[in-house]
Amino acid sequence: MSDTHAQTVPYVRETMLPQQEPPSSQVGAVKWMRENLFNGAISTVLTLLSLAAILFFGYELLPWLANSVWNASSLSECRQILDGATGACWAVIRVNWLQLMFGFYPPELYWRPILAFVMLAVAVAPVLFPSAPRQLLGFSVVYPFIAVWLLWGGPIWGVTVAAMGFVLGYVALRALTSRGLLIQTIAAVAVALIWWLFLAGPVADVLSSALPLAIEPVPSREFGGFMISVVIGVAGIALSLPLGILFALGRQSTMPIIKWISVTFIEFIRGVPLITLLFTASLLLNYFLPPGTNFDLILRVIIMVTLFATAYMAEVIRGGLAALPRGQYEAADALGLDYWKAQRLIIMPQALKISIPGIVNTFIGLFKDTTLVVFIGILDPIGRASAIRATSDWQGVYWELFIFIGAVFWVFCFGMSRYSMHLERRLKTDHR
Amino acid sequence: MAMDSGAPRESFRLSMLLYDSRYRSLTIQIFAFFVLMFGAAWLVYNTKTNLEALGKPFGFDFLWATSGYDIAQRPIEYSSTSTHARAAVVGLLNTLILAVMACATATVLGVAAGVLRLSNNWIISKLMTIYIETFRNVPVLIWIIVVSAVMSESMPAPSAFRGDDPAASMILFDSMAFTNRGVYVPGPLFATDLGAMFGMSDLGTGLNWLLIIAVLAVAFVINKAMLANATKVQNATGTRPVTWWKSLALFLVPLIVVLVALGFHLEYPELRGFNFSGGIQMRNSLLAMWIGLSIYTAAFIAEIVRAGILAISKGQTEAAFALGLQPNRTMRLVILPQALRVIVPPLISQFLNITKNTSLGLAVGYMDLRSTLGGITINQTGRELEGMLLMMLIYLAISLIISTVMNMYNNRVKLKER
Numbered sequence: 001m002s003d004t005h006a007q008t009v010p011y012v013r014e015t016m017l018p019q020q021e022p023p024s025s026q027v028g029a030v031k032w033m034r035e036n037l038f039n040g041a042i043s044t045v046l047t048l049l050s051l052a053a054i055l056f057f058g059y060e061l062l063p064w065l066a067n068s069v070w071n072a073s074s075l076s077e078c079r080q081i082l083d084g085a086t087g088a089c090w091a092v093i094r095v096n097w098l099q100l101m102f103g104f105y106p107p108e109l110y111w112r113p114i115l116a117f118v119m120l121a122v123a124v125a126p127v128l129f130p131s132a133p134r135q136l137l138g139f140s141v142v143y144p145f146i147a148v149w150l151l152w153g154g155p156i157w158g159v160t161v162a163a164m165g166f167v168l169g170y171v172a173l174r175a176l177t178s179r180g181l182l183i184q185t186i187a188a189v190a191v192a193l194i195w196w197l198f199l200a201g202p203v204a205d206v207l208s209s210a211l212p213l214a215i216e217p218v219p220s221r222e223f224g225g226f227m228i229s230v231v232i233g234v235a236g237i238a239l240s241l242p243l244g245i246l247f248a249l250g251r252q253s254t255m256p257i258i259k260w261i262s263v264t265f266i267e268f269i270r271g272v273p274l275i276t277l278l279f280t281a282s283l284l285l286n287y288f289l290p291p292g293t294n295f296d297l298i299l300r301v302i303i304m305v306t307l308f309a310t311a312y313m314a315e316v317i318r319g320g321l322a323a324l325p326r327g328q329y330e331a332a333d334a335l336g337l338d339y340w341k342a343q344r345l346i347i348m349p350q351a352l353k354i355s356i357p358g359i360v361n362t363f364i365g366l367f368k369d370t371t372l373v374v375f376i377g378i379l380d381p382i383g384r385a386s387a388i389r390a391t392s393d394w395q396g397v398y399w400e401l402f403i404f405i406g407a408v409f410w411v412f413c414f415g416m417s418r419y420s421m422h423l424e425r426r427l428k429t430d431h432r
Numbered sequence: 433m434a435m436d437s438g439a440p441r442e443s444f445r446l447s448m449l450l451y452d453s454r455y456r457s458l459t460i461q462i463f464a465f466f467v468l469m470f471g472a473a474w475l476v477y478n479t480k481t482n483l484e485a486l487g488k489p490f491g492f493d494f495l496w497a498t499s500g501y502d503i504a505q506r507p508i509e510y511s512s513t514s515t516h517a518r519a520a521v522v523g524l525l526n527t528l529i530l531a532v533m534a535c536a537t538a539t540v541l542g543v544a545a546g547v548l549r550l551s552n553n554w555i556i557s558k559l560m561t562i563y564i565e566t567f568r569n570v571p572v573l574i575w576i577i578v579v580s581a582v583m584s585e586s587m588p589a590p591s592a593f594r595g596d597d598p599a600a601s602m603i604l605f606d607s608m609a610f611t612n613r614g615v616y617v618p619g620p621l622f623a624t625d626l627g628a629m630f631g632m633s634d635l636g637t638g639l640n641w642l643l644i645i646a647v648l649a650v651a652f653v654i655n656k657a658m659l660a661n662a663t664k665v666q667n668a669t670g671t672r673p674v675t676w677w678k679s680l681a682l683f684l685v686p687l688i689v690v691l692v693a694l695g696f697h698l699e700y701p702e703l704r705g706f707n708f709s710g711g712i713q714m715r716n717s718l719l720a721m722w723i724g725l726s727i728y729t730a731a732f733i734a735e736i737v738r739a740g741i742l743a744i745s746k747g748q749t750e751a752a753f754a755l756g757l758q759p760n761r762t763m764r765l766v767i768l769p770q771a772l773r774v775i776v777p778p779l780i781s782q783f784l785n786i787t788k789n790t791s792l793g794l795a796v797g798y799m800d801l802r803s804t805l806g807g808i809t810i811n812q813t814g815r816e817l818e819g820m821l822l823m824m825l826i827y828l829a830i831s832l833i834i835s836t837v838m839n840m841y842n843n844r845v846k847l848k849e850r
Contacts, residue, residue, distance in 0.1 A: 036554035043553045050555045182450055182460070257461040261468060271831035272824045273788040275802065280824075283816045287482045288475045368571040375794055382573060389581075398581035406570040406578075413569035 064088050074393035092397050093404045096388050100405070103224015103379045109153075109216065113227050116150040119143060120234065128419065144238070151223075151231065155214040157207040161200040165192040181340060220298045224379035226408060228298070233367040236305040240366065241359065243306065244313025245352075249343065251318055262314070269311035274369055277304045282376040301373055309366040316362055320355030321347065353427050360420035364413045371409075381405045479817070492822070494813040495520070501808050503799045505715055516809045523804030524826060530721055530800065531787040537726040538786060539779075542733025549738055560734070567731035573792055576724030580796040583716045587612040590707045607700055609708055615719060616701035619712040623695020640694055647690050651683045658682070717798035721790065729786050733779065740775035741767065772845045780838040784831055791827075801826060 024030060037047045067087025071094070072078040078089035093100070102110060123143035126136040145159040169192035176184045208214070223231070250262030269277070281300040286293075324347065332342035352359070374383040385401045388394050449459045483490060495517040502512050507525045510518055549560035567575070588600035590611045602609045609616040626639040658678060666672040701711035744767050752762040793800040794807065801823060810819040 036552065039552065043551070046548070046551070046553050046556045050559050053559070180451060182456065255457045255461045257465050261464065267832075268828065270784075271828035273791040273802070273827060275791045275794070276806065276820065276824050276827065279806065280820055283810075284820055287479045287817055290478055291482055291485060364569070371571040371573045372792070374573070382571075382577065386577075396585060398578065398585060402574055402578045402581070406574050409571055409574070410566070410569045414565065417569070 070094055075395065075397050076393075088400055089397060090400055092388065092394050092400050096384070096394075097404075099225060099388075100381055100384050101225045102227050103384065104222040105218060105224070105227065106216075106222065109218065112150045112153070112215075112218075116147045117230065119146065119150075149215075152218055152220070153215045154217040155204070155208040155212065157204040157213070160207070161204045162196070164203075165195045165200060168192060168195050181338075220296050223298060225384055226381055228373070228378060228380050229367070229370040231298070232302055232305055232370045232373065235302045236309050236366045236370075237363050239302075239306045240309035240313050240362070243310040244317055244362075245348070247310060247314035248317035248321060251314060252321055266311045266314050269308055270315070274305070274308050275372055275375055277308055278372060278376050280304070297376070297378065301376070301378065305366060305369065308369070309362055312362045312365070313359065316355050316358035317351060319358060320351035320353075323354050324351050356420055356424055356427070360416055360423075364416050367412060367416070368409065381408070483817070488814070490818065492818055494809075494815050494818070497813070499809065500812065503804065505718060505799055516805070516813065519809060520801065520805035520822075523799055523801040526793075526798065526804075527787075527790050527800040527802075528830075530718065530725075530790045530793070530798065531783075533722050534725040534729065534786045534790070535783050537722070538729040538733055538782070541726060541730035542782075543737050545730060545734035546737030546741070549734060550741060564731045564734050567728055568735070572724060572728040572789055573795060575728050576720055576792055576795055579723045580716060580720035583614075583720060584612050589613075590703065593703050593708075602701075607698075609701055609703075611708065612716070613707070614713050614715040616708045616711050616713050618698040618700050619710070621697055621699045623697070624693070626694070643694075644687070644690060647686045648683065651686055655679050655682050715798075717793065717796045720796045721793055721798050725786055725789055729782055729789075732782055732785075736775055736778045736782065737771075740771040740773075743774045744770050769845070776838070776842045776845055780835060780842065783838065784834055787830055787834060788827065 021027070025034060038044045064086050065088055067082060067085050069078045069081050069087055069089050069091055072081060072089065072091035073095060075089060075092070078087075078091055082089075098107070098110075102113060105113060120143070122136065123140040125132040126134060126140055142163070145163045149156055149159045169188040172191040173184050173188040176187050179187075247262045247266060250258050251266060253259050253262070278301060281304040282297065285300055289295075328346055328350065329342070332346040335342075337345065371380055371382050374380050374386070377383075379387065382405065385405060388401060389397060449455050496515050498513055499516045499519045500512050501519070503510055503519065503522050503526075505526055506522050507529060508518075508522060510522045545560050545563060548556050549564065551557050587610050590609075590613060592598060592600040593602065593609060593611070600610075607618050622640050624640075626643060658675060662673050662675050699710045701708045701713075704710075748766055748770065749762055752766040757765065790798075790800050791802040794803055797803070805819055805826075806823040810816050813819070
């Protein structure tokens with residue numbers, strides 16, 4: 001048998017061959033490159049183009065960064081140190097960075113904005129992270145008043161009586177619980193308005209003369225730099241979300257007058273550039289208010305930026321409301337919940353979750369739009385940069401300044417977008 | 433038989449206005465209406481008192497006064513002796529020119545970046561990610577100012593092009609010059625001016641362009657009819673007649689005939705004295721706005737396109753492949769029509785954003801609507817109220833028109849759900 005076999009088949013391998021290495025083109029870096037960089041003609045061309053671009057930028061940028069000059073008092077001194085070589089002159093940031101941060105805020109009072117920002121971190125922690133202690137939420141509520149007092153200074157009674165308005169309104173709200181929500185709301189708003197319009201001023205005067213607790217006041221025109229961007233941005237963000245929710249509900253409302261007020265507001269604000277609203281705040285507000293009224297430019301800007309962001313926020317939240325299945329509304333009705341309970345317990349938690357990316361995008365847009373205040377003479381970072389570029393010492397410098405300013409904005413905005421992604425993952429309850 | 437609701441009819445009491453949900457919404461609305469009217473009346477009253485105190489009447493007659501200022505970039509005839517209204521129109525045209533240019537380039541760049549970010553080429557997708565994340569997280573104003581600074585500080589002055597051994601030279605066969613005063617490109621000229629021929633010379637070369645557009649439009653209509661006919665033939669016989677050269681001829685031959693008849697030629701920029709003349713000067717302000725807005729908005733459009741393509745499930749591609757469609761046809765016939773439904777609505781709002789962001793022209797001295805009507809005119813006439821009002825209404829009208837037109841397009845591409 002073995003003979004015949006040997007005759008018909010000239011050669012039969014009797015031992016298993018050892019396993020061979022895959023061909024060199026199918027392993028490691030070569031395989032990865034074939035699959036990810038050179039898979040096809042177009043891909044190869046793109047890879048080569050990208051490499052060329054990277055090499056070009058590296059060739060231009062690396063010497064520029066490597067020769068950075070950090071100590072100089074003017075651009076000409078920088079150029080002297082560089083001696084003809086190409087190099088970045090970061091000295092312009094080093095010399096001016098306090099101005100870029102605080103504008104003309106009095107240097108001996110820098111501790112106040114710094115303290116305000118440190119406290120801001122504490123105040124937003126319970127809002128952003130569920131692991132932060134819940135008791136801090138109380139601090140988040142009083143923080144706006146502390147921050148305003150720290151930044152603008154003056155007697156403590158100004159912000160105290162302003163806060164009192166909210167407290168009185170809340171007291172009125174609680175006292176009338178049995179009378180129904182509509183009466184409660186009207187009473188609370190009326191009490192607060194009466195307090196602010198007629199009583200707050202005299203009470204503050206009396207209190208400050210009785211107990212003069214004051215820190216040095218700083219006028220708004222001395223604010224500037226990133227401080228002003230953060231102040232406007234944070235105030236706009238904090239105010240535009242609740243207002244946006246109200247307008248989104250207004251637009252969804254079954255009451256025609258409320259609906260049309262909301263639609264007109266939203267569409268008007270979304271139809272005009274922010275810059276025209278800012279000019280309205282700086283040029284026209286004096287026409288619209290009783291003669292002699294004059295209120296703070298930064299406050300006006302905050303109001304306008306907030307209104308602008310509110311319209312966009314309302315549309316984003318309306319999207320979330322529309323994306324919610326009809327059954328959720330019907331289920332809330334079937335449970336016998338009234339409008340506000342249904343909104344608070346069923347609709348809003350889901351609608352807001354759906355619209356998180358849009359909400360955060362609006363926040364990011366708002367924060368970037370704070371740069372537009374430079375047009376109405378507020379010295380935000382870009383305004384400071386233009387002023388620095390106009391001095392004889394630093395004329396001709398631009399990359400370093402704008403890279404620095406851009407990098408700071410980038411950190412804030414990128415951080416916000418990453419946080420929104422994190423939040424989406426954290427709140428994800430469906431199993432897709 | 434009389435219909436009877438059964439329940440006894442409750443007589444109306446005043447408290448029902450607050451506690452009965454049938455009447456409460458009415459109460460709230462009337463209350464809101466009165467608050468709104470009161471607020472509006474208060475504002476109007478204040479404005480009236482303030483205007484009277486300042487001795488300013490309310491009216492738009494200032495628009496017909498002589499403007500007295502120059503505008504560097506003027507698409508229509510304008511001089512400092514023209515009216516403020518004409519200055520506003522020049523500004524509006526500049527706004528629209530910039531908006532259209534920026535929308536076009538931002539869309540092209542954005543689609544390219546969005547598709548490339550999804551590419552399976554590792555390096556290009558990483559580069560595009562870096563581009564998108566860098567540009568959309570930094571304010572557009574910074575990009576505009578940076579481009580403007582680069583243009584004006586690092587480009588050679590026109591004088592550098594002079595002499596036997598110039599420090600700088602024109603590119604593309606001496607047709608374009610990059611200077612710190614802007615980029616000079618060849619401009620189209622006509623030997624025959626139809627406007628002058630028919631006694632409508634104030635239209636400029638408008639009539640010539642109108643003729644060219646008309647010729648192209650006719651060619652487009654005939655082409656469409658021809659393609660429809662080709663489809664009919666294909667349906668009847670199974671073979672599609674070859675049409676590409678007919679289409680090409682349909683567009684090119686009449687166009688070339690008209691252009692030759694009108695004596696179309698290009699005027700090249702030339703160095704005369706200390707500056708270039710001839711051709712079209714694209715000023716730094718226009719370029720800075722155009723490039724700045726385009727690269728910034730393109731980053732957003734890229735993300736929109738990427739989201740649109742990712743929203744189409746992989747099964748669609750696989751189904752198309754299973755039907756034997758080639759990759760480019762799969763993209764064109766299966767993926768893109770579905771992705772467009774997701775892409776178009778946010779794309780509309782990006783176009784609106786570009787249009788509104790053209791008002792940042794102030795930062796680099798681009799004379800748009802905001803800088804003419806809302807800037808110099810207001811400063812010269814002191815009519816802030818009327819000027820701002822008019823400007824806001826114009827911006828509002830532009831926004832509404834764009835969103836209406838794009839919504840019509842959206843209605844055409846969106847899935848017809850029943």
